[in-house]
Amino acid sequence: MKKSLHYFVFFICMNLYTQQRTIDSLETLLLTTNKQQDSLRLNVLIELGYNYYLSNPDKGLKVLDEAIQIAKTGNNQQHLARSYQYKGHNYSSKGEDSLALAMYDKAIAIYDKTNDKGRKARAIYNKGLVYFSQADYQQANAKNTEAYLVFKAEKDSVLMAKMLNSIGLNHMYLTDYPAALSTYFEALTLHEKLKDTTSLDYAAINGSIGMLYTRLEKFTKAITFHNKAVNIYKIKDYKYGLANSLNNIGTAYDYLKQPKNAIANYNKAFNIMQDINNPSGMASAITNIGMAYITLKDYNKALEHFKQSKPIYESLNNHTNLAIVHDNMGVCYSNLNNNLTEAKQHFKTSLAYAEEANSLNLQVNALESLTKTNYKLGNYKQAYHFMDEAIILKDSFYSIEKKEELARVEEQYKHQNEKTKLESNFERERLLAKEELDRQKHMRNLTIFGGGSLFLLIITGMFFYRKKQESDFNLKVADTELKALRAQMDPHFLFNALNSINSYILKNDTESATNYLTKFARLIRKTLESSTEKEVLLKDDIEVLKNYLDIEQKRLNHNFTYSIEVNDDIDPSNTLIPPLILQPFLENSIWHGIAQMKNSGHIKLQFKKENNLLFCTVDDNGVGRNLNETKHTENKSIGINLTKNRIDILNTQKKTKGSMTIIDKPQGVRVEVKLPLIFAF
Incomplete structure (x- = not known):
């Protein structure tokens, strides 16, 4: 899957424009107070310290130091805790995370003494935001969960939903997608029960779900959820959130191979970030524009953008985005004069950053890139090693x-x-x-x-x-x-195929290993690509089946031949079929029919049109079911029952009369499958 930056929004502050007007009013009020008016001056200083943290954190720290002195003199514990908490905000804004955490801990200690559970939970949540910015998602989740339990005890549904959104984001970056989706939906449900479906928090949750669906490669769904957020941000005139959502929509369009739409959205986001003077947001938009240029195969322009954003992420110590940038730089170099050595170095750097960020999906991306690069360089043993690691890692989070x-x-x-x-x-x-x-x-x-x-x-x-x-x-x-x-994706098949590749490598049979590895990698890729589709083009499905048959043919030392026929009344480029619906029957023909024979066998696969149905047959001359009826009955029946269920579902959805028939021949078995005849266009 292509790599890209995603954007999240935590609503801790007001719109910057509104905030500046508040600062102006507070500064005017501060000038009219004197040091004898401790109570009024203390409140103004604290509010100024809070409002400065995004626009001028140095000023914020200065006024809060005065607030702390006044609060200590008057032994005002509540105001003292708030002053420490807001100092934490200002340190966090400056990127001084250790000082920010120390300030939050001071505030939490006072809230403990005064038994102020609500404010303590907010300070704990602030600590979670610091850990999130450091890409320490496990620590961030621990703090968010701690705060959530307090708000749950207080039955504060709004803050519960805010915490759930943060928890979902952490789950997503830790690649626990089911937990993330469940948490997001729980947050949505809380807002919907409160009939609060136009707030900024509700928009943020929809945006988070959009980001998750992008990771799950459900891009149309992702755009739908991001547009829900966009509509709310426009009504609320929340420019920062609007820019982030437009960036995320651009990412989805880029995945959908619509780079011009992607760049249009990225440029809108860039203009908004420029308007509100947010350099980090501008850099992120530039990075995504670079990735859209990769889609357009303009690698020089793409590299220009990545070279602009890389030093910014290095200064922020953002390992997640650095992993993405280096991986994309590697893609550019591998396509510019085939500079594979430079590309390989960037992929290695991407893998290191992905491991630092504990991001499994970015590690898989880097491993897959290293597999391709080493294969092109002729380093087949390293290519096999990286591919094996990628498969194991991918299974762990996308099983x-x-x-x-x-x-x-x-x-x-x-x-x-x-x-x-x-x-x-x-x-x-x-x-x-x-x-x-x-x-x-x-x-x-x-x-x-x-x-x-x-x-x-x-x-x-x-x-x-x-x-x-x-x-x-x-x-x-x-x-x-x-x-x-x-x-x-039978695990036994995967294991045996990898063992076969390993055997060729050990025998130093480079040509056979390369040939087998290429076919196996193509089969895995095509199978994973089709796993999210209800139907695929017949020509693509035939290509995957050919690949599968070639692999099994090689494993059996060419003990069988096969043929695939498509009648003239069927256009494979315009006919849709459920992916790999015939594969279980081919597997049965090979391993329960032909593999039991002493002589070589033959499998014939045929497609034709019959009564507005797609008529498919799998015909073999193996030993048949009677001689093999006691062996592997369970596996065979599972495959047959699954196919029957898939046909039943198709019949219900398409209002057709598809069927599956197994015919025992004097020698071998013939399977006839009738499916709805569906056209791509």
Whole structure:
């Protein structure tokens, strides 16, 4: 997956323009006070110290030092704690994180003495923000969770939602995507129950979900959530949040191979960041523009942008963004005069920064880049080593089980959202019915009321039942698709294929190892690419099946041949098919049919049109099911049942009559699969 910068928004302050007007008023008020007016002057100093921290933190520290002296003289513990807390804000704004943490700890110690749990939780949250800026997401999450529990005990839903958004961001950067999605949806639900769907906090959560969907390569969904945030930011005139969202929308368009749309959004973001004088935001927009130029294959322009942003991230000690920048610089050098040595160095630097940031997905990106570069340089052993590490690491954070969990979280949120709306509507209708009953209680009798109530219960019950049926069907779809993916990527096949590559390397058979590795890498890539699609082009699916058959053919020492025929009435470039739906039958033909034979066998795969259906057949001349009926029955039946479930779901969704038939021949087995005939355009 392509690497890019994402932007998050924590709402700790007001819009900078509004803040400046507040500063002007407070400075005027400060001039009218004198040192004898301790109480009034102390309040003005503290408010100034808070408002200075984004625009002029040095001034903020100066006025807060005076506030601390006044608070100590008057033994005003509450104001003293706030002064320390706001000093922490100003130190954090200057990038002096250790001093910021020390100030927050001083404030927390006072809040402990005064038993001010709410303010203590806010200071703990501030510490979490410092750890987040240092890319220490585990520490940040610990602080956010500690603050969340306090707000939960106080039943402060708004602050609970704010903490959940922060916790979700930490989960996302730690690559625990199911936990992140679940936390974001929990935060959304809190706002929706409060009917608070136009606030900046609600916008921030939608933006966070958009970022997560970008990481999950669901780019259209990502744009939808970012646009929800954009609409709120425009209404609220929150320019910083608007710029970040436009950057994130640009990233999604870049992934969708629409670089011109991406650059248009990045430029809008850059102009806003320039307008509010935010150098870091301007640099981030420039970085993303550079990545869009990579998509346009203008590598010189891309490098210019990365060279501008790299020193800024180095000064900020931002390992996450440095990993992204170096990886993209490596891409540029590998495409400029094939400068692979320079590219390799940048990929290594990217991997080191990704490990420092504890970002698994960025480590995978760097490992995959190192695999390709070493392969091009002829370092096949190193290429194999990096590829093996990438596969293991990717499995750890993007496993089938996590995909399944993500699908369940999404479905659970949809069901919960519908349930909340239904309960709300039902409660409102119940109250209206009660008022109507009280008004007309002398005009209605018990029989009519009882009949009406029964009718209402029946209608409501039917509505809930229908919603539950829809939810169950959607869960079945997600469960079947993910189990089908698990069957396609059989761990035994992966293990045996990697062992075969290793065997060629040990035998110093470089040509065979290279050939096998190329086919295997192409198969893995194509399978992962198609794993998120409901349908793929027939020509692409045939290419993946050919790759699979070639690998298995080589493993069996060419003990079988195969042929693939597509009738003239089918256009493979315009026909869609569920990805790898025929792969389990090919696997059965090879390992339960042909592998048992002494002589070489043959597999024939055919596609044609029949009664507006796509008619697919897998025909082999193996030993057949009768001779092999006691072996591997469980694995075979799982594959058959999964395919049958996928066809049943297609029939329901497309209103067609697809089917699957297994025919035992005198020698071998023939499988006939009928699917809906779907065109790409």
